[in-house]
Amino acid sequence: MTTAVVQEERDPELPGRLLLTERDVLLPLLRARPEEDFALRTCCPGWTVREVLAHCSAALLRVVENRYEEGVFTPEGNDRDIAERADWPLARILDELEQGMTGAGPVVAESGGRLDGIALGEWIHAGDVREAFGEPGAYGGPGLPAALALLGRLSRERGHLALHADLDEYEEPLLLGEPTGERPPARYLGQAPALIRLYAGRPLTGTRYELAGAREEELNLFG
Structure with missing residues (x-):
């Protein structure tokens, strides 16, 4: 077991x-897959x-280009971005992803x-x-400590439900959210990737954990 990375103050880097970290593990995986695998459905609806x-x-x-016209980062804006790339060769999308x-x-x-939440969201999408590929280590891997630190800080800054997480992989607990005094912190016991799934609203099939003092849907940071 290792000590979890908990970032109380913002580390801008x-x-x-x-x-x-994710680029160095994800892009080789993507470039090695046959193109038909990219038509597989993901847990992201549609x-x-x-x-x-x-x-x-x-x-x-x-x-990178500081382009934030009206409607970006909305469901409609996301769909427009995807549609603009519908006719691109796959290699061009992967090159753009690596550049970004x-x-x-x-x-x-x-x-x-x-913009810190964008980095966490990109890492979750890599999971x-x-x-979808059936690869091991979804929502884990070498980026997990940094992702947990970022998740902890973002959950506190957004005043999210307080939770005390005892993670199987780490010696020290991870504290998420912001205590209010109105209710005691929830408790989580289990693996870190399952905790990521809970906060990201991802499917929990095949996971095993204990959660007390909160409902699963209350933990979704992006819902």
Whole structure:
């Protein structure tokens, strides 16, 4: 077991490190898969693997290029970005994704925290892709400590439900959300990837954990 990374104050470089760590493991995996695998459905309603990646690459490029016209990062805006890339060769989408994961970190670092959630969302979408491929380690891997630290801080900044997580992989507990005094912190016991699934609203089939003091749907940070 290791000690969980808990980030109380914002580390402006953390989101960029998470993106670079994920880039180095995800892009080789993607480039090695046959193109037909990118038509597989993901847990994101209506989206194939290719469409998830097109969304991710578009969002990161907007960050790199500082393009935030009206309607971006909405369901409608996401669908437009995906539609714009529908006729692109797959290699072009992967190249754009690599460019975005490489270049977005410094921009996110200078955003004062406003864009930190994008880095976490990109990492979660990488888990969605691994899940669709049937790859092991979805919502885990080398980026997990940074993702947990980012999740903990974002959940506190957003005043989310307080939760005390005892994770199988780490010696120290992870504290999420912001205590209010109105209710005691919820308790979670189990593996870190299942905790990520809970906060990301991802399917929990095949996971095993204990949750007390909260309903599963209360933990969704993005819902």
